[in-house]
Amino acid sequence: MTPVTGIDFERITLRDALDLAVLIEEEARDRYEEFADQLAAHDTPEVADFFSRMARIEERHRTELLERRRTLFGSAPSAVDRRALFDVEAPGYEAARAFMGVRQALETVLAAEVKAHTFFSEALPRVKDPELKVLFQELREEEVHHQALVKAELARCSEKPDDSEAYADDPNAQ
Amino acid sequence: MNAFLAPNDYKSPLKPIWCPGCGDYGVLQALYRALSAVGRPPHEIAFISGIGCSSRIPGYTTAYGFNTLHGRALPIAQGVKLANPDLLVIVAGGDGDGFSIGGGHVPHVIRRNVDLTYLVMDNQVYGLTKGQLSPTSPRGLKTVTSPMGSLEQPINPLLTVLAYGAGFVAQATPADMPGMTALIEEAIRYPGFSFVNIQSPCITFGEEDQQLKAHKARMKPLASLGHDPANQLAALDLARAYGTELYTGVFYRNPSPPPTYDALVRQRQVELQKGEPRSRSRVLDGYLKA
Numbered sequence A: 001m002t003p004v005t006g007i008d009f010e011r012i013t014l015r016d017a018l019d020l021a022v023l024i025e026e027e028a029r030d031r032y033e034e035f036a037d038q039l040a041a042h043d044t045p046e047v048a049d050f051f052s053r054m055a056r057i058e059e060r061h062r063t064e065l066l067e068r069r070r071t072l073f074g075s076a077p078s079a080v081d082r083r084a085l086f087d088v089e090a091p092g093y094e095a096a097r098a099f100m101g102v103r104q105a106l107e108t109v110l111a112a113e114v115k116a117h118t119f120f121s122e123a124l125p126r127v128k129d130p131e132l133k134v135l136f137q138e139l140r141e142e143e144v145h146h147q148a149l150v151k152a153e154l155a156r157c158s159e160k161p162d163d164s165e166a167y168a169d170d171p172n173a174q
Numbered sequence B: 001m002n003a004f005l006a007p008n009d010y011k012s013p014l015k016p017i018w019c020p021g022c023g024d025y026g027v028l029q030a031l032y033r034a035l036s037a038v039g040r041p042p043h044e045i046a047f048i049s050g051i052g053c054s055s056r057i058p059g060y061t062t063a064y065g066f067n068t069l070h071g072r073a074l075p076i077a078q079g080v081k082l083a084n085p086d087l088l089v090i091v092a093g094g095d096g097d098g099f100s101i102g103g104g105h106v107p108h109v110i111r112r113n114v115d116l117t118y119l120v121m122d123n124q125v126y127g128l129t130k131g132q133l134s135p136t137s138p139r140g141l142k143t144v145t146s147p148m149g150s151l152e153q154p155i156n157p158l159l160t161v162l163a164y165g166a167g168f169v170a171q172a173t174p175a176d177m178p179g180m181t182a183l184i185e186e187a188i189r190y191p192g193f194s195f196v197n198i199q200s201p202c203i204t205f206g207e208e209d210q211q212l213k214a215h216k217a218r219m220k221p222l223a224s225l226g227h228d229p230a231n232q233l234a235a236l237d238l239a240r241a242y243g244t245e246l247y248t249g250v251f252y253r254n255p256s257p258p259p260t261y262d263a264l265v266r267q268r269q270v271e272l273q274k275g276e277p278r279s280r281s282r283v284l285d286g287y288l289k290a
Helices: A014-041 A045-073 A102-126 A130-156 A163-167 B024-038 B054-060 B073-083 B095-101 B103-112 B157-163 B177-189 B212-218 B232-239 B261-274 B280-288
Strands: B045-049 B064-067 B088-094 B117-122 B168-172 B194-199 B247-253
Touching: A014 A045, A014 A102, A014 A130, A045 A102, A102 A130, B024 B054, B024 B117, B024 B177, B045 B054, B045 B073, B054 B064, B054 B088, B073 B088, B073 B095, B073 B103, B073 B261, B088 B095, B095 B103, B095 B117, B095 B157, B103 B157, B117 B177, B157 B168, B157 B194, B157 B232, B157 B247, B168 B177, B177 B194, B177 B247, B232 B247
Parallel strands: B045 B064, B045 B088, B088 B117, B117 B194, B168 B194
Antiparallel strands: B168 B247
């Protein structure tokens, strides 16, 4: 199942590609905000804060791409709809867990960055326009950079792997 | 013509409190997107639900909402639709609410063909009350009320609604969000009773092989099997695989939808208005004749 539907990468314009990139960041921002709300509602403030920080980072990426789009194309209407994409850089809903730890949260983010990298890697061979190829390469490389940042945080994380499961309560039966 | 409404225009400020990882989060997002695609403003929509985790949905939208009694969403939704046929009425609930406590209402809403959309978030367990056996729990499932494994044959929601003659029957999973969004939109647009069984896993009390990760590996779009949604017999045959295969897509769409109950009621009202107005005493005479 492809995370983007109805977009022909052989024919996509630079404007549409930038709009798509903006929406990819927007979707990731929204998902991290949702995760932050979910974890805050389940008494896991540390991880909720972490996901809020991720949402702010994705928002920064979105704004940067949007500025670029505006500089190049002004306020010309977008032909790309949010419904065309799903879970490109956003982690899947199944990734969130009650009482998950920071390590698990970092692993969730890393998996999402890898997924985004795969998306751009798979789209690149289909892109014909040289200007567009440069953009997609740039976006793909950014995902590599993000992965490195997350891996570095994982290395610094003092929480042991699977620690979070150890103190999570089992569901109580009635 | 309404101005463009974005998915977030249907999102209420109330934050969902489902367990993280619950399938209902995906359903809610798909619903926002489907409503945006349909384009009806929130004040023209009414969400009716019963009781259960998924029945919290009305509170998470900006549309009108009524969180009713356990199992009683369908009768209330029918009343809402008949009172105001211009409303887009969507019913949301779980498998227990729909096929156990409220199971008796299902055949009647279908035979009347009231123009509403029924979204069942089928997780095969009573999650809100902490994991009891539900009507769609598979045989052998160990729960707090079946510690040695269920001895009961589960209800097959797809086969049930098809057998009663539902005009639109589909199945979706949050593991395929674009597919689920498109199905909900199609169900809403169908002129008559439409039913979408959404395999929405319970992350806390559900089985491992029923989680979204497993769905991603197991799901089979009906379109890829070459299924013709106009073929009711083929739909019935495919629906028998509920519980063993995870088919997604439209099982059945009546190519010639019959008139809806609300349209027939409206027609009757118009006909009656054409005749001589009945005085109150004449109405009472009808009761005294016997």
